[in-house]
Amino acid sequence: MLPFEEERLTEEKWRAIIDNNAAYDARFIYAVKTTGIFCRPSCKSREPKMENVRIFKNAEQALSAHFRPCKRCKPTGGRLPDIDWVAQITQCIDTNYSETLTLETLADMCHGSPYHLHRTFKKIKGMTPVEYAQQTRMDKAKQYLIHSDKTIADIGLSVGLPNASYFITLFKKKTGHTPADYRQLYRNKSITEVSYDGSQK
Known part of the structure; x- marks a missing residue:
């Protein structure tokens, strides 16, 4: 069981993801189940399918749910090996x-x-x-x-x-x-x- 409550994908958050809105980068992280990767909302990656998206408060939560950080937007702040x-x-x-x-x-x-x-x-x-x-x-x-x-x-x-x-x-x-x-x-x-x-x- 995860030591935190996963956040809900609201219309506002979904819009931030598909618009690559950097204003939301400090507010949440999103992960994609089919790729196992998590990103900042501003990431210019391919638009995911809505049903495959999971929302986390921060990178630590996404990591603890066994997702890996995106190499492009570096949501943990470091370079992915x-x-x-x-x-x-x-x-x-x-x-x-x-x-x-x-x-x-x-x-x-x-x-x-x-x-x-x-x-x-x-x-x-x-x-x-x-x-x-x-x-x-x-x-x-x-x-x-x-x-x-x-x-x-x-x-x-x-x-x-x-x-x-x-x-x-x-x-x-x-x-x-x-x-x-x-x-x-x-x-x-x-x-x-x-x-x-x-x-x-």
Whole structure:
């Protein structure tokens, strides 16, 4: 349980956020559930969806609710370390993998420039943000293939790859199998394990 009462998003506060009104910077902080980031009202970041906004009295409350400070508007007054910013981006991809995630979209969501985001993410994670998004989508696709009866096209759509042929090509490139083959291989393996009498180790 949080040691404070979260504030209500009033019409006045919502207007301050969408107008980037600096006059409200000392009055409240807002966080966005889908990105895990909190900002000053004056931040020039992309306008969030109203239902994803949470209001806090100050940066300390937002931090205690496990949100991270925006790299652009610096609501804690300090510079956000690169490793924390990359953790923000990673969380953002993990949460929004089913959406269209270009480098520009991610930079906008995580409040930085595309070039700096690409360079910093690769330095910390050893891969680009787009490569990480692809890996996340393939991991989610594997779970769907193993644990659901969704069609290949539906799985592609569920992981943010609505073009079925591109999804199949990318999946084969990353795993060495088509989605259909991967599903069949896993199911054959499960059947073998179930029928195995366990007398040998």
